[in-house]
Amino acid sequence: MLRSRTRLSIGDHTLKILALTMAVLVLTLMIFIAWQMIAASKLSIAKFGWSFITSKIWDPNLKEQFGALPFIYGTLVTSLLALILAVPTGLGLAIFLNEMAPSSIKTVVSFLAELLAAIPSVVYGLWGIFVLAPWLQNTAEPLLNHMFGSLPLFQGPPLGVGLLAGGLILAIMILPTIAAISRDVMAAVPNTQREAALALGATRWEMIRTAVISHAKSGIVGSIMLGLGRALGETMAVTMVIGNSSYIHTSFFALANTLASVIANEFTEATYPLYRSSLVEIGLILFGISLIFNTLARLLVWSVSRNTKGGHVV
Amino acid sequence: MMDPADNAVTIDLPSNYAVRRYKDWVMSGLLILATLIAVTPLFMVLGYVVLKGATAINLSFFTELPKPFGEVGGGVANAIVGTLILIFVSSIIGIPVGILSAIYLSEYDRHSWLANAVRFTTDVLMGIPSIIVGIVVYTALVLAMGNFSAIAGGVALAIIMIPTVIRATEEMLNLVPYSLREAAYALGFPKWRTVLQIVLPAAAKGIITGVMLGVARVAGETAPLLFTAFGNSYWSRSITEPIAALPLQIFNYTMSPYKAQHAQAWAAALILIVLVIALNLIARFALRSKNA
Numbered sequence: 191m192l193r194s195r196t197r198l199s200i201g202d203h204t205l206k207i208l209a210l211t212m213a214v215l216v217l218t219l220m221i222f223i224a225w226q227m228i229a230a231s232k233l234s235i236a237k238f239g240w241s242f243i244t245s246k247i248w249d250p251n252l253k254e255q256f257g258a259l260p261f262i263y264g265t266l267v268t269s270l271l272a273l274i275l276a277v278p279t280g281l282g283l284a285i286f287l288n289e290m291a292p293s294s295i296k297t298v299v300s301f302l303a304e305l306l307a308a309i310p311s312v313v314y315g316l317w318g319i320f321v322l323a324p325w326l327q328n329t330a331e332p333l334l335n336h337m338f339g340s341l342p343l344f345q346g347p348p349l350g351v352g353l354l355a356g357g358l359i360l361a362i363m364i365l366p367t368i369a370a371i372s373r374d375v376m377a378a379v380p381n382t383q384r385e386a387a388l389a390l391g392a393t394r395w396e397m398i399r400t401a402v403i404s405h406a407k408s409g410i411v412g413s414i415m416l417g418l419g420r421a422l423g424e425t426m427a428v429t430m431v432i433g434n435s436s437y438i439h440t441s442f443f444a445l446a447n448t449l450a451s452v453i454a455n456e457f458t459e460a461t462y463p464l465y466r467s468s469l470v471e472i473g474l475i476l477f478g479i480s481l482i483f484n485t486l487a488r489l490l491v492w493s494v495s496r497n498t499k500g501g502h503v504v
Numbered sequence: 505m506m507d508p509a510d511n512a513v514t515i516d517l518p519s520n521y522a523v524r525r526y527k528d529w530v531m532s533g534l535l536i537l538a539t540l541i542a543v544t545p546l547f548m549v550l551g552y553v554v555l556k557g558a559t560a561i562n563l564s565f566f567t568e569l570p571k572p573f574g575e576v577g578g579g580v581a582n583a584i585v586g587t588l589i590l591i592f593v594s595s596i597i598g599i600p601v602g603i604l605s606a607i608y609l610s611e612y613d614r615h616s617w618l619a620n621a622v623r624f625t626t627d628v629l630m631g632i633p634s635i636i637v638g639i640v641v642y643t644a645l646v647l648a649m650g651n652f653s654a655i656a657g658g659v660a661l662a663i664i665m666i667p668t669v670i671r672a673t674e675e676m677l678n679l680v681p682y683s684l685r686e687a688a689y690a691l692g693f694p695k696w697r698t699v700l701q702i703v704l705p706a707a708a709k710g711i712i713t714g715v716m717l718g719v720a721r722v723a724g725e726t727a728p729l730l731f732t733a734f735g736n737s738y739w740s741r742s743i744t745e746p747i748a749a750l751p752l753q754i755f756n757y758t759m760s761p762y763k764a765q766h767a768q769a770w771a772a773a774l775i776l777i778v779l780v781i782a783l784n785l786i787a788r789f790a791l792r793s794k795n796a
Contacts, residue, residue: 205696209608212601213622216666220625223632223640223663230643282538290535299543306546308784310724312751313773316758317549320766362545369542391518393528423633425727426751430758450635450727457639457731473639477632484631 224477231471233464242471248436250456256468258475260438264353264446265476268428269421271357271442272364277414279361280368287369288376289398300373307366315430318359323350323431326358331443346441349433354442356432356451360424364417371416371491375409376402412490419483423476425450449476550777557774560767565775570737570753576764580772582739586654586748587723587779590733593658593743594665594722599715601662602669609670610677611699622670629667637663638728646732654743657733661722668721672714676707709790716787724780726751750776 228235234242234256245257283303287296327350338344379402387401388394403410433445434455447455449472460466518524564579571578605622613619641660646652680703688698704711726749729735734746735756750772757769 199694201696202694205607205699206612209604209612212604213608213613213618215601216605216629216670217618217622217625219663219666220629222644223636226640226644227636230639279538279542282535283542286535286539290532299539303543303546305781305784306550308720308724308780309549310726310751310776310780312724312726312754312758313553313777314549316754316769316773317552319758321548321552362549365542365546393524395528395531396524398531419631423631423635425633425635426755430755450633453635453639454727454730457642458734470639470643473636477636480631480633481628484628488627488631 227470227474227477231467231474233467234471237464238468242468243475246438248452250460250465250468254462254464256464258449258472260436261447261449261452261472262475263438264356264432265422265448265450265479267353267442267446268356268360268432268448269418271354272360272421273414273418275358275361276365276368276417280365280417281372281410283365283369284373284376285398285402288373289394289402300370303366303369307370311363311424311426312430314359314363315427318355318427318431319351322358323355326350326355330354335443342440343442346439346443348443349445351431351433351445352443353432353439353446356428356446356448357442359427359431360421363424363427364421367420368413368417371413372406372410375406375413375491378409379405408490408493412487415483415487415490419480419487422483423450423480425454429454449473449479553770553773553777556767556770557772557777560771561774565768565771569739570748570768571764573760573765574762578768580748580750580753580768580775582736583748583750583753583772584775586733586736586740587750587776589654589740589743589747590657590661590729590749591719591723593654594661595719597659598662598665598718598722599669602666602715602718603673603711605666606670606673606677607699607704609674611695611703623674626667626670629663630671633727634664634725635727635730638731641728642731649744651744652732652734652746654733654740654745654747657729657747657749658743660728660732661725664725664728665718665722668718669715672717673707673711676710676714677703679710680706712790713787716783716790720780720783720787723783724751724776726755730755750779 238245238256242256243258243262245255246259247253247255247257248260249255283299287300291299327348331344331348331350331354334344335348383401383405384397387397392400428448429451432447432451434447434451435445436447436452437444439446453469453473453476457466457469460469564577566579566584567581568577568579569582570580605626609619609622637660641656641663645656645659649656684702684706685698688702689695693702729749729752733749733752735752736746736748740747754769754772754776757765757772760766
């Protein structure tokens with residue numbers, strides 16, 4: 191009796207301590223990542239200070255000077271382009287699937303969209319470079335230049351690869367994220383809300399606007415921010431289509447680099463410590479940005495799903 | 505306020521009804537248009553990979569090593585095996601850490617500050633750009649070991665896999681009714697046996713789904729492998745050497761200037777997509793059979 195009791199408590203202790211250790215390990219991992227990034231970028235932080243963020247000179251070869259502004263610019267422009275393109279279409283898809291589509295279409299399309307969200311980013315890059323970029327170069331960019339050529343955004347030779355290609359490929363990649371999450375949030379709107387709106391004589395669109403969208407607003411914003419978070423940190427597909435250039439140009443057709451793509455392009459070629467340290471500091475900036483956006487987005491989605499838990503549909 | 509007109513049997517449509525009706529049609533049309541625009545590129549990506557990949561693929565693709573750039577033919581046998589090895593290494597590390605952490609969160613300590621801190625960390629880890637994981641593993645592991653290796657690649661992928669596994673497992677464990685645990689305790693089961701023999705099996709299918717989705721996610725990751733696994737044109741003799749991986753191979757083939765390599769890239773992409781989607785489908789199928 192006594193023997194079996196001690197054996198049992200050994201088992202209890204072992205599992206508890208093992209589980210606790212792993213949970214603490216995950217916590218430590220996070221702290222380790224942050225600490226490691228700061229430690230590895232010390233050299234560049236000491237040398238450039240805050241001017242690292244504001245300097246637009248990135249010259250590893252001659253002057254050995256490093257500034258992150260071209261990449262911050264590239265990241266912001268491609269991500270914003272992606273949002274402008276993916277938000278209306280993604281939300282449209284979500285609303286269509288949730289409020290209009292017959293259930294057979296709904297099941298098939300949302301299943302396929304989820305599978306498409308699982309396609310690796312390197313495959314999007316492959317498609318982007320061999321299908322999207324030639325189309326941009328031969329059709330879309332000359333057309334945009336023809337129509338809006340007076341704006342500096344649409345000037346310059348059509349190269350195919352560049353900021354516009356990066357923004358487009360990001361839009362395609364974050365679309366399933368935005369559509370899937372905002373659809374979940376909309377599905378959580380209680381049916382009584384819809385029925386109430388319809389009973390008051392609202393048309394379907396008025397019902398969607400007043401009952402569904404207004405109810406799910408902060409969750410939709412959360413889905414957009416999660417999409418943005420993905421766009422900011424997305425690496426491979428953008429690296430493959432953005433053209434790898436460290437200068438700031440106003441045109442959407444110009445070659446550029448994002449924070450993530452410059453790391454992917456140059457890290458293995460970084461031959462001296464300051465160069466490598468600067469690239470890690472770029473990673474640190476990216477880390478900070480994605481941390482802020484993901485935290486905000488999670489808080490938003492979380493607050494919505496908590497408030498509407500009682501009326502969960504489906 | 506009671507207006508006598510309210511009692512009339514005939515329904516008077518509001519005067520602006522035509523405008524509202526028109527607006528409804530326009531918006532419905534726009535929603536359908538948005539759906540078509542959204543779906544088209546997604547299907548084009550899939551369609552191109554299947555068509556271009558299928559024409560470039562053949563048996564030697566699965567059995568041979570890559571040819572030097574510029575030459576036609578060759579295969580990606582080492583990259584396929586490399587990807588499987590990387591998945592294996594990352595699973596050995598990531599799955600136990602993830603499941604045990606989730607057991608801690610669900611069974612031992614649901615509400616303490618530590619549990620909430622771990623949950624928050626999990627969310628943050630989920631959102632970290634994967635290239636950052638690559639940098640950290642490079643500075644911590646590759647520099648310490650002196651060279652790129654399958655171990656470093658596996659660790660990087662494990663870090664990406666862990667948060668997915670924790671989230672899915674915790675969610676599934678929380679779904680197990682408390683009465684099941686109480687029944688086990690009433691029968692004299694100690695806690696550890698309750699957790700391992702009653703709770704875990706009850707949630708097993710959901711956990712398997714979560715784990716498979718985590719594995720599927722890392723199977724296609726490229727960015728964290730660039731500075732860790734690095735890639736290899738030949739077979740790796742041990743996991744302390746640089747190792748080839750399908751996503752890396754696709755990247756290198758795509759960026760090469762040769763037509764022959766581009767065809768190889770499409771074929772490798774097809775294999776990778778089939779692998780990832782198969783993992784996804786198996787994962788979903790596992791969950792569905794539980795609900796049936």
